[in-house]
Amino acid sequence: MITLRRIAAERSGMIFHAASSMLIFFIWRITGMPSPGLLGRLVPLCWLITASVYGKGGIPRLSIYLLAIFTVFSLFWTVDTGFEVIAAACGLMGIFPGLLALSSRKFGIMLAMLPLIPMILLLVPFTGDEPHYAFITERLVNPGTGRFSEYSSQLGDTVAGISHHQSFYPALMIPGYPLSEPGIRGMNILFAMAALVLMSKIFRDSGLKNWKQLTVLGFLLIPGSSILGLVFPGWLALAVFLSAVYAYRRSKKSIWIISAAIILVLIKFRFIGLSIGLLVALIIEFKGRRRLILSATLVCLVTAGLLFDLFILNGRIFWVRYGNMSFIKVLFLQPLFRTPEVLLAAGSSLVDIECGMLWKAPWVLAGLAGIQLLRKFDRNLFIWLGLPALFYFLILIFWNPAEWSGMPGPVGRMLLPLLPVLLASLGLVLKRKGVQILIWVSLGISAVLFTHPILRFNFADGSDSLVSRISGQFSRITELLPSTVRLDLPIFLGWIILAGIIIMFFKRRSRFAEYTVTSVFIALCLFGGLEKKSWEAEDIPSEYRNYCTIYPDETGLELRKFWFFSREKMLRLSQVEDAVILPVPENAGDSLRLTVFHSSFSSGADTGIEISCGEWCDSVYASSEVMETPRWVLIMRDTRLPVMPENLKEIRSEFIVPLNDCTESIRITPLGLDGRHGRFNGIYLDRILLR
Amino acid sequence: MSHTSTNKLIFALVISIGVFILHGFSFFTIAICLYTAGTALLKGPRAVTYFTVISGGLSLLFVSGTGGPALLTIGAVLAVVLSDSAASRYLFFLSAVCILLTGAIDGILPLTAAVLVASVFKRDKWRALILAGGVSALLIISGLPSSKEPGSFVSEEILRDGKVLWTEPAQVNISMPELILQAPGIDAAFITLKVSAGGVRDSNLVGYVNSADRTFPVYPGENTLIIEEPEFPVSIRLSRSWKPFSHPVIHFESAEAIF
Numbered sequence: 044m045i046t047l048r049r050i051a052a053e054r055s056g057m058i059f060h061a062a063s064s065m066l067i068f069f070i071w072r073i074t075g076m077p078s079p080g081l082l083g084r085l086v087p088l089c090w091l092i093t094a095s096v097y098g099k100g101g102i103p104r105l106s107i108y109l110l111a112i113f114t115v116f117s118l119f120w121t122v123d124t125g126f127e128v129i130a131a132a133c134g135l136m137g138i139f140p141g142l143l144a145l146s147s148r149k150f151g152i153m154l155a156m157l158p159l160i161p162m163i164l165l166l167v168p169f170t171g172d173e174p175h176y177a178f179i180t181e182r183l184v185n186p187g188t189g190r191f192s193e194y195s196s197q198l199g200d201t202v203a204g205i206s207h208h209q210s211f212y213p214a215l216m217i218p219g220y221p222l223s224e225p226g227i228r229g230m231n232i233l234f235a236m237a238a239l240v241l242m243s244k245i246f247r248d249s250g251l252k253n254w255k256q257l258t259v260l261g262f263l264l265i266p267g268s269s270i271l272g273l274v275f276p277g278w279l280a281l282a283v284f285l286s287a288v289y290a291y292r293r294s295k296k297s298i299w300i301i302s303a304a305i306i307l308v309l310i311k312f313r314f315i316g317l318s319i320g321l322l323v324a325l326i327i328e329f330k331g332r333r334r335l336i337l338s339a340t341l342v343c344l345v346t347a348g349l350l351f352d353l354f355i356l357n358g359r360i361f362w363v364r365y366g367n368m369s370f371i372k373v374l375f376l377q378p379l380f381r382t383p384e385v386l387l388a389a390g391s392s393l394v395d396i397e398c399g400m401l402w403k404a405p406w407v408l409a410g411l412a413g414i415q416l417l418r419k420f421d422r423n424l425f426i427w428l429g430l431p432a433l434f435y436f437l438i439l440i441f442w443n444p445a446e447w448s449g450m451p452g453p454v455g456r457m458l459l460p461l462l463p464v465l466l467a468s469l470g471l472v473l474k475r476k477g478v479q480i481l482i483w484v485s486l487g488i489s490a491v492l493f494t495h496p497i498l499r500f501n502f503a504d505g506s507d508s509l510v511s512r513i514s515g516q517f518s519r520i521t522e523l524l525p526s527t528v529r530l531d532l533p534i535f536l537g538w539i540i541l542a543g544i545i546i547m548f549f550k551r552r553s554r555f556a557e558y559t560v561t562s563v564f565i566a567l568c569l570f571g572g573l574e575k576k577s578w579e580a581e582d583i584p585s586e587y588r589n590y591c592t593i594y595p596d597e598t599g600l601e602l603r604k605f606w607f608f609s610r611e612k613m614l615r616l617s618q619v620e621d622a623v624i625l626p627v628p629e630n631a632g633d634s635l636r637l638t639v640f641h642s643s644f645s646s647g648a649d650t651g652i653e654i655s656c657g658e659w660c661d662s663v664y665a666s667s668e669v670m671e672t673p674r675w676v677l678i679m680r681d682t683r684l685p686v687m688p689e690n691l692k693e694i695r696s697e698f699i700v701p702l703n704d705c706t707e708s709i710r711i712t713p714l715g716l717d718g719r720h721g722r723f724n725g726i727y728l729d730r731i732l733l734r
Numbered sequence: 735m736s737h738t739s740t741n742k743l744i745f746a747l748v749i750s751i752g753v754f755i756l757h758g759f760s761f762f763t764i765a766i767c768l769y770t771a772g773t774a775l776l777k778g779p780r781a782v783t784y785f786t787v788i789s790g791g792l793s794l795l796f797v798s799g800t801g802g803p804a805l806l807t808i809g810a811v812l813a814v815v816l817s818d819s820a821a822s823r824y825l826f827f828l829s830a831v832c833i834l835l836t837g838a839i840d841g842i843l844p845l846t847a848a849v850l851v852a853s854v855f856k857r858d859k860w861r862a863l864i865l866a867g868g869v870s871a872l873l874i875i876s877g878l879p880s881s882k883e884p885g886s887f888v889s890e891e892i893l894r895d896g897k898v899l900w901t902e903p904a905q906v907n908i909s910m911p912e913l914i915l916q917a918p919g920i921d922a923a924f925i926t927l928k929v930s931a932g933g934v935r936d937s938n939l940v941g942y943v944n945s946a947d948r949t950f951p952v953y954p955g956e957n958t959l960i961i962e963e964p965e966f967p968v969s970i971r972l973s974r975s976w977k978p979f980s981h982p983v984i985h986f987e988s989a990e991a992i993f
Contacts, residue, residue, distance in 0.1 A: 073978045074878060077907055079933070108781055111815070115808045118869060121880050121908045121976065122839060123801035480784045514795050558745065561787055568794040569752055572802075586888035589918040590898075618893055620919050 059102040060094035060141060063110055067134050074117045076127055082494060085162050086134045092158040093138045098148060103140035110137045125513040128495055135162070136490040139263060146255040152239050155259045156271075159493065160232060163272035164225050167496040171452050172208070173274035177220075177227050179213035184220050209360065211309040212276045231279070232272040235262060238282035241289050242463050248292065249424040251470045260482070261466050265404040266455030268489045269499060275452070277459035280314045283307055285463060287321060288427045297337065300325045301344065308348075312360065316438035317460055320431025327426060372679055377441055380675035387535075388444035391527040392436070392458065394538040396510065397501040398448035399525070401542055403455055403492075403509075406469060406485040408542060409478045412549035413468030420471055428464035435460045445610070446503075450600060453492075453499040472549060477557035503600050504612050505529035506582060516584040520571030528610045529579060574628055580614035580641075580728035589622040591615060594688055594727060606689045607673050613642075613688060616652075616713040617725030623711040627656070627702060628733055637698045637709060638732040642667040642691035644723065649715040652726055654698050657705030661698055662714055667691035688727045709733075742774035753794070762803060765832035766793065769806050772825030777818040786813050800881040803838040806830075807879075811845065814853050815861050823853035841876030844868055878908075878976045886912035886969075889986070898922065898991040906941065906984040907933075911972040913986050918966070922991035925964045930956045933981035934974070941972040941984045952984055964991065 051058060064087040071083040116130035142155040169177075178191040215234075219226030239258050246254035261267045270277050287303030290296070304318035322341055329337050352360045364370070377385055393399050393407070400407040418425045439447050439457060449457045472478055491509060492499045498509045505528035506521060514520050525535040541563060548556035581593050594615040595602045603610045614623070627635065643650045643666050651664035670692055672684050684690040700709060713726040750767035757763050773786045789809035796802035810826040810833075817823050830849045834842060848868020852861040872879070887910055892899045898917045906913050915925075931940035931952050943950040946965035961968070968989075974982040 072981075073873070075908060075933075075976055075978070075981045077905070077909075077933075077981060077983065079981045104779070105781055108779070108785070108812075108816070111812055112785065112808075114869070115811055118872070119804045119808060119879055121878050122804040123796065123799065123881075124885065124909050125801065126804070127909065479780065483781070483784065484788070513792075515799070515801075518795055520795060561745075564787070565749055565791050565794070566752075568791040569749075569756060572794040572796065573756060584888065585890035586914075589916075590891055590893040592892060620893055622918075 053099045054097075055102050056100040056141065056144070057094050057097040059106070060090050060097055060138070063106070063137065064088070064090035064094060066110070067113065067137075070114055070117050071134075074120060076117055076120050076130065081165070082131055085165060086131060086494065088161055089135060089138055089158040092161070093141050093145075096154040096157055097141060097145065100144060103144055105140040106137045109133050109140075113137060125515070128491060128498075128512060131494040132487060132490040135494050136487055139486050139490070142263065143256050143259050146259040151255060152243055152258050153236050156232070156236060156239075156262060159262075160272065162493055163232070164228055166494070167273060167499075169224050169274075171500075173227075175208060176213050176216070176274045176276075177224070179208060179210055180216045180220050180227060183210065183214055184217055190223065209309060209311060211306075212279060212311065215279065216274070227274055228272050231270075231274055234282050235271055235278040238278050238285055241282060241285035242466070245285060245289050245292070245424070245428075245463070246467060246470065248289075249421045249467070251467060253470055253473060257466050257470045257473075260406075260469070261462055263489055264406055264482070264485050265489050265492070266400070266458045267462050268493065269403075269453040269455040270459065273453065275456055276311045276314075277456055280307055280310050280317065281459055281462065283310065284314075284317050284321070284431060284460065291325075292423070292427065297325055297329075301341075305344075305348070308360065312364075313439065313457075314435065314460070316435030317431040319438070320434035321427075323434065324426050324430045327430075369679060373442075376675045376678060377444070380673075380678070381444060384444040385441055387527055387530070388440045388447050390535065390539050391525075392440065392447070393542055394525045394535065395448075395527045396507045396521075396524040397503060397505070397526065397528070398450060398454055400455065400458065401538070402507070402524075403488055404485045405481045406478075407465055408545050409472050409475070409481050409549050410465030410469040412546045413470070413472040414464070415550065416471040417464070417468045424467060425464075428467060432461045432464045446600075446604070448503070450503045451500045451598070453496075454501060475549060475552055475556070476554065477560055478549065480557070480560065502598055503528055503603070503610055504581070505579065505610075514571070516582065517575055518571055519573050519575045519577075520567065521579070521582070522575075522577055523567060523571055530609075576628055576733045578625065578731045578733075579611070580623070580730060581612040583614060583623060583625070583731075587624055587626070588614070589620060589624065590618065591621045591623065592617065603689070607676065607684075608670060608689070611729065613727040613729055615688075615725045615727055616711075617716065619713070619716065621713060621725075623728065623731070624708045625711075625731065625733065626708050627705065631702055631733075633702055635700045635702055635709075636732075636734045637700050638730075638734070639696045639698075639711065639728065640693050640730040641696070641726055641728045642688065642693050643726045644686070644688075644691070650726065651714045652696065653712045653714050654700065655710045655712070656700050656702070656708070659701055659705060661700075663694075663696045663698075664714065665694045665696070667694055686723075688723055691727070693729060739775065743771070746770040746774035757794075761832045761836040762806075762838070765803070765806055765829045765836070766790065768825050768829040768832060769793075769810065772810070772813060772817075772822045772829060775819050775822035775825065776813060777822065778813075778816045782813065782816040785809070800838045800883075803833045803836055804879070807833050807839065807842060807845070811849060811865060814849050815858060815865055818858070820853070820856075827853045838882055839879050840882055841872065841879045844871040844875050845879070848872075873978075880908075880976075884912065885910045886914055888914045888916060889989075891915065891917055893920075896993065898993070900986075900989040903988070904986045906970055906972050906986065907982065908972065908974075908976055913970040913984075914967045915969070915989055916967040917991055920966070920991065920993050922964055922966075922993045924960055924962045925968060925989060925991040927959045927961070927968075927970070927989040928957070928987040929959070929970060929984055930987065931982070931984045933983040935980065939973055940982050941970060941974070944969045944971060 068087040113130055113133040116126055120127045120130055138158055145151045145155045174191050181191045216227050216230045219230035243254055243258040262271050283303050283306050287299045290299040300321050304321050307314040307318045326334055352358055353362050391399055394401050396402055501508055505526045525538040545559055592615045594613045649664045650666050651662055653662040669684055669686055670690050749770050753763050753766050769790050776783050786809045789805045793802040793805035807830055810830040813826045814823050827849050830846045834846045845868050848865050852864040855861050889900045890902050900915050904913055929952055931954050937954055939951045940954055941952045943959055945961055945968045950959050
């Protein structure tokens with residue numbers, strides 16, 4: 044009896060996790076929540092695995108609270124469609140305190156990752172670049188078989204025989220190939236584990252007190268969690284980068300850094316920024332004559348590498364894509380002609396609703412606040428983690444300001460190399476007031492993306508899948524959130540300034556930090572809950588329109604890749620039956636000012652739009668001209684913009700709608716559709732304002 | 735009252751004024767204000783304060799729906815268990831009462847009663863026990879809380895080549911018990927619907943497809959329904975309500991109407 048009591052006391056954490064696993068399983072079934080067969084089993088399984096690896100230790104208090112939140116949310120899941128998402132996320136999040144507690148044990152970091160593995164392997168759709176890399180692995184092992192060949196339509200560049208993806212990374216996944224998708228993903232889990240172990244050792248060596256917890260946070264938080272265990276090269280690159288830093292800081296042998304710099308380029312050319320950063324850090328480390336010799340050696344090595352690529356590899360790594368005039372033109376076009384886009388891309392990495400870290404990982408604000416402290420705390424660590432991250436980020440933004448985020452890949456995957464420096468900085472401000480709320484909100488978002496991985500994917504159309512799922516179609520909040528695609532400059536700049544203020548408060552240890560974060564959140568919700576008076580046409584729900592189509596209707600981004608003026612989708616009214624029927628806002632008064640932003644082809648016939656409300660009706664006939672080709676496009680190639688909807692100038696039509704006879708809805712219909720423009724025939728609505 | 739508490743109360747007051755100015759007076763906005771005051775006076779773990787702030791804030795986003803009142807109720811239930819301040823607990827209880835008076839959510843009376851009883855007790859274990867009892871009573875007496883006006887979803891229709899198509903898959907479950915297909919201005923000859931149903935432990939009816947006064951049953955498994963001369967809107971409805979260990983669902987796959 045005494046023994047049993049002692050076991051219960053010593054292993055109360057383990058018993059709690061096991062019991063909670065059963066509790067969640069039964070609550071899921073009693074409340075009838077959706078997906079009982081998959082999510083309803085995987086979440087309890089995560090708790091059970093946590094129990095099995097937990098060992099001795101008490102019950103994490105936070106887990107109890109999260110379990111209670113899960114229970115109450117699951118009771119209310121039928122009330123709102125967003126609640127089942129929150130309930131499932133809270134159910135999973137309950138193990139996070141346990142995982143953080145586990146980190147202090149032997150092999151704790153690896154053990155802490157185990158409970159999440161089934162969820163990653165079974166829930167995340169095998170899509171995007173993943174099947175493509177798997178296909179390359181397959182081609183290396185077993186050319187002719189076709190396990191992954193059905194995805195061959197996703198092959199990248201059209202250059203014959205030259206794939207957009209390099210073969211080095213797929214080659215490293217060969218050991219996992221016999222086990223198919225789980226095997227290939229399993230290899231990536233190993234890469235992530237290696238990177239995390241190295242990161243923890245670097246943190247430990249530099250004297251960060253909470254190094255184990257920080258490392259676990261590294262894979263629980265976005266950007267770490269976004270591609271954890273998925274077939275993307277980010278974690279492997281991080282492992283190579285961190286192994287070089289760790290080995291060099293211990294042995295002071297520059298061969299580690301040079302080798303890593305070469306390997307990073309072989310993994311994916313995108314990581315050249317990390318290579319450059321590592322080499323620059325190495326040069327900074329060296330003094331006097333040694334620095335000169337090293338610089339000369341590096342120049343020789345780069346030249347040799349380029350010649351090797353040109354003559355031996357037929358330019359597969361560099362020359363095919365970058366050894367041409369267009370590449371050189373881009374180098375000077377970006378800073379001279381596309382400065383606003385480059386700056387916007389830099390800002391969007393923080394505040395954009397689809398891919399910005401502020402919305403997916405607000406802990407990054409605290410991380411940024413701690414960067415200066417890191418410089419003072421350990422300048423060497425700051426240089427070794429910070430410089431590669433900085434070079435990587437700048438090259439990423441500079442090279443492709445419109446597509447740096449890699450959408451529709453999982454949000455944050457491109458920013459993974461910034462993780463070590465941000466985590467190290469976070470470690471120095473972890474105890475400050477308000478930082479914990481940012482971390483727990485970030486963990487919550489991460490848990491949502493673990494349980495509903497489909498919400499990781501955004502399509503660069505200005506709307507975020509997570510916000511849309513939680514707030515619904517009728518919320519005004521989307522008007523207040525910053526988006527690069529649906530750019531509203533005051534909102535965008537306002538959020539950057541706000542983020543800057545919050546970072547400054549955290550940095551100065553101000554008591555206002557917590558109040559500011561809370562105020563911003565409350566104000567956003569307060570104004571976001573007001574009645575919607577502005578509609579992005581493509582967001583208008585189907586109950587407010589008759590037919591109409593979204594242009595372009597494909598979800599892929601490729602089609603909008605060369606839209607220079609805006610990458611927003613549009614609502615197309617191309618048949619007489621098509622119409623938009625919007626409700627008249629409450630408290631609208633006697634009249635309403637309706638502004639419609641639209642474009643249509645010049646067809647010679649009278650094309651336009653008609654607005655009607657009860658007995659009243661008015662119309663405007665207008666057609667759009669094609670926009671002028673941006674100058675940088677003309678420099679790149681002597682070309683004219685094709686006459687397509689995305690290149691048309693926008694028409695702004697204003698109507699004053701009397702509301703005396705009309706109280707219910709306003710109808711917008713197309714006029715004069717003659718079908719002369721074939722598949723592009725129609726009126727393209729962009730935005731509708733009701734004031 | 736401490737300096738921090740005064741600051742928090744002023745902060746709550748500012749939020750309340752903002753809520754009244756922007757959203758007007760209603761039981762819901764009064765509930766928000768009481769909830770905010772309760773949060774300001776809350777004494778307990780920091781995590782609980784964070785949770786009440788987040789759920790209170792998010793409830794503002796759902797002013798027009800039932801999500802907002804539900805979030806406030808959830809926040810109030812948890813705060814009553816975990817707050818050591820009696821004043822704060824009473825405020826949360828009053829907030830829950832206001833939500834009850836809005837009538838937005840069906841079946842929360844047992845839970846509100848449990849919140850009242852629990853808020854009186856000093857020991858958190860008793861409060862937790864009473865609320866657990868309240869939850870059990872809720873399930874036994876009124877079942878899961880549900881929205882007063884059950885949600886429906888209008889599927890997106892596409893007009894192409896003499897056909898109206900609905901290609902977007904959707905789920906009809908207890909949370910969203912109705913899916914509507916509409917084809918304005920079209921007199922269709924017939925409509926073909928592909929739906930599958932499941933999540934139940936018997937082979938009885940899961941839901942039905944409704945077109946004017948005609949009703950077609952949907953049984954567990956794959957169903958292809960062809961309705962001649964349908965009258966729009968055609969709706970797909972769940973016929974089952976909540977029952978433990980049952981997860982009724984109708985997966986709408988696609989539909990096609992030819993005219």
